[in-house]
Amino acid sequence: MFTKRLEYIDALRGFTMILVVLAHIINFGYHITDSTMEEMETFNNLFVRFRMPLFFFISGFVLYKSDRIWDKATRRTFLKKKFMVQIIPTFVFFFLFCFLHGGEYVDRLGEMKAGYWFTIALFEFFVLYVISYKLTTGG
Numbered sequence: 001m002f003t004k005r006l007e008y009i010d011a012l013r014g015f016t017m018i019l020v021v022l023a024h025i026i027n028f029g030y031h032i033t034d035s036t037m038e039e040m041e042t043f044n045n046l047f048v049r050f051r052m053p054l055f056f057f058i059s060g061f062v063l064y065k066s067d068r069i070w071d072k073a074t075r076r077t078f079l080k081k082k083f084m085v086q087i088i089p090t091f092v093f094f095f096l097f098c099f100l101h102g103g104e105y106v107d108r109l110g111e112m113k114a115g116y117w118f119t120i121a122l123f124e125f126f127v128l129y130v131i132s133y134k135l136t137t138g139g
Helices: 007-029 034-039 043-047 051-063 072-100 117-137
Strands: none
């Protein structure tokens, strides 16, 4: 079944991704921390308030497909695809980042996971979505 994509939703999602990349360049490329940013009048300081909540909201919005049947095979395929697209590249780039910045792999797994927390959280969101759908529909 053909479904028309909402182009403004795709554009908004892309915009939030660009804002996340911008924040990571500022935080990890120029080492400007959140406390320093609070004192700066920057675009990033403005966007930091809503970029991640908006990205997660849009991700949930585009996840729903009325014609998708969530049987066991679909759930397994869906989560496997999300794992391959989100978790594997996250850890590849995490280890690459750590290698290029002098190791400290364990130290960088601290509070913010070196900036990669959002991909792990988004995958957890997808897992919770599948579990809650199964529990509420009995499927």
